[in-house]
Amino acid sequence: MSADERSTGSTGESAVMRTLPGVEFDHDDSVRVNESLMTGCPGIFAGGDMVPGERTVTAGVGHGKKAAHHIDAWLRRTSAARPAKHPIATFERLHLWYFDDADRRVQPELPAEQRTAGFDEVVGGLSSQAATFEAGRCLSCGNCFECDGCLGACPEDAIVKLGAGHGYRYDYDKCTGCAECFEQCPVHAIEMFPEPT
Ligand SMILES: Cc1cc2nc3c(=O)[nH]c(=O)nc-3n(C[C@H](O)[C@H](O)[C@H](O)COP(=O)(O)OP(=O)(O)OC[C@H]3O[C@@H](n4cnc5c(N)ncnc54)[C@H](O)[C@@H]3O)c2cc1C
Ligand code: SF4
Ligand code: SF4
The missing domain is CATH 3.50.50.60 (FAD/NAD(P)-binding domain)
Structure with missing residues (x-):
């Protein structure tokens, strides 16, 4: 299309x-x-x-x-520099166990026997609660959504939370490269790179 x-x-x-x-x-x-x-x-x-x-x-x-x-x-009087694009987080790199199931019916439907009785909508709109639930199902592929998973997983306290909306800082003096943070990140927002020689 x-x-x-x-x-x-x-x-x-x-x-x-x-x-x-x-x-x-x-x-x-x-x-x-x-x-x-x-x-x-x-x-x-x-x-x-x-x-x-x-x-x-x-x-x-x-x-x-x-x-x-x-x-x-x-x-x-500056220019809006775009941050470099990160590699694509493919489906198999996401940990879907982290996310809610999406099998709930969130849009109200008119019972079948009432559908021929008038011109009311058969499939209704989303309530604000349902719309919030739907938006919350975004998988954030490749983008950190501040779940704090890596923060809790790091055995070296090498990850510092910078406050809501500001992400995290990695203290590479403390990091041993164990990859715990990388492996548990539900959305593959962390990449591991070899240390520069
Ligand atoms: C019937 C219909 C169905 C659609 N269905 C879908 C869909 O299912 N999915 C989808 O993704 N998109 C859909 N669209 C398209 C979508 O609605 C538009 O692409 C989107 O709303 C555009 O947003 P906008 O902010 O650019 O413009 P608008 O939403 O049109 O907002 C512009 C606003 O500016 C205001 N305005 C205009 N001139 C002035 C002025 N001189 N002074 C002050 N205010 C002014 C207007 O009143 C309006 O509130 C549909 C559009 C239509 C018409
Ligand atoms: S990098 Fe991944 S594990 Fe760490 S907070 Fe962000 S989404 Fe969660
Ligand atoms: S690689 Fe290991 S030590 Fe380094 S930040 Fe991640 S969890 Fe912490």
Whole structure:
């Protein structure tokens, strides 16, 4: 399936953008942006359905995060350096025992005998509790989600927790390279490298 076939969104409301100097548009009324999501008008950023590309919630949310980094960098007069991509954490490298089963039905369904009695939705939307549960099932492949597993597994106290959202620091003076942290990490967020000679 192509990105165009998957797209369900529509172009944004462009009237305001048309009043801004330097903003350019594509034939379908979407706004042209550079790799930083900045339009031709310095300091004006755009993303989501407003720009060319896949018009889905996932793309829109991703653009929001990316634009926030670039807006912050633009305001600070620096550049938003992207961290190097880590190797792909393949399925067989994940420890799925760590995660909840996903066999619960979380969307309410209308009983079969009531379905012909009206036009009520047959499959209802997610409650906030169910939506939180679904989001919590993300496997975070290759990305640390701060489960503290490595922190507890390290026999040398070589891992230092830096506080919620700040990850961990490895004290290589204490680390013996035993690989306990690497082997138990549920999402393969730790790589082992040979020590430089
Ligand atoms: C019927 C339909 C079904 C869809 N189904 C799916 C789906 O199942 N899965 C999926 O991934 N995507 C789906 N999409 C696409 C998805 O909804 C969009 O890609 C996504 O909402 C885009 O997010 P956005 O923030 O770019 O734009 P929007 O969600 O449109 O948000 C833009 C906001 O800006 C506001 N705004 C506009 N102009 C101005 C202005 N001048 N001043 C102030 N505010 C303004 C608008 O009111 C709106 O709140 C669907 C879209 C439609 C139309
Ligand atoms: S590196 Fe792995 S084991 Fe350590 S906290 Fe992150 S996800 Fe958990
Ligand atoms: S390799 Fe062993 S000693 Fe080093 S941080 Fe991991 S668990 Fe601790």
